[in-house]
Amino acid sequence: MSWPDPISIETVLERSFVLPAPFYERAPEVVARGLLGKIVVHGRTAGRIVEAEAYLGVQDRAAHASRGITNRTRVLFGPPAHAYVYLIYGMYECLNFVAEPEGQAGCILIRALEPMCGLETMRKRRPAARKPEHLCSGPGKLTLAMGITRALNGAPLTRGELTVREMGGEGKFEIAVSPRINVTECADWPLRFFVAGNAFVSKRQ
């Protein structure tokens, strides 16, 4: 039993373009919505974003940025279109994209991907996954499957080994909204966005 790629990495690279930096230079909730359907590429693995959460600046007590600038949160206050990767619960890494103009904090947590390329590589990295739907259906899962680590903290998303792309021919899809998962502060803010009905999101909808 093998899990074939729905599309080859070569085709993805040919038919897509890298999202330009100004795309990220907006409010996190706007960027989060816009990121749904876009493609994260790292090496020969790629996945379509189907779930993302917005984290705002100082006014959002659930956001790391609410504590101000520290060693960890420095990149959150830096220029947009860069990766913010941190360790959570001592075991897993979470991938975020920095939003807002430089000097202003805000980011988007990528919570789930629909795997497109490198499924077999992902499966080797995540033996516990029994179906493709389990490969990237959570923030800790997708970083493992894609091979993304803190070494990429602060890396640009517009060039280099980690990029985010848009591919034409994307059909329309419905966007659903809910409160963010596992946050205790600002727990009722509707800042989680996902593709309605998609089987690859992290929790039941």
Add this chain to the structure above:
DNA sequence: CAATAGATCATCT
């Protein structure tokens, strides 16, 4: 199916 315990550590108080 749902609920829960345990693993494990950088970060900030």
Add this chain to the structure above:
DNA sequence: GATGATCTATTGC
């Protein structure tokens, strides 16, 4: 020294 933007295995229905 307490606390997580989590995942998995296990238990119990």
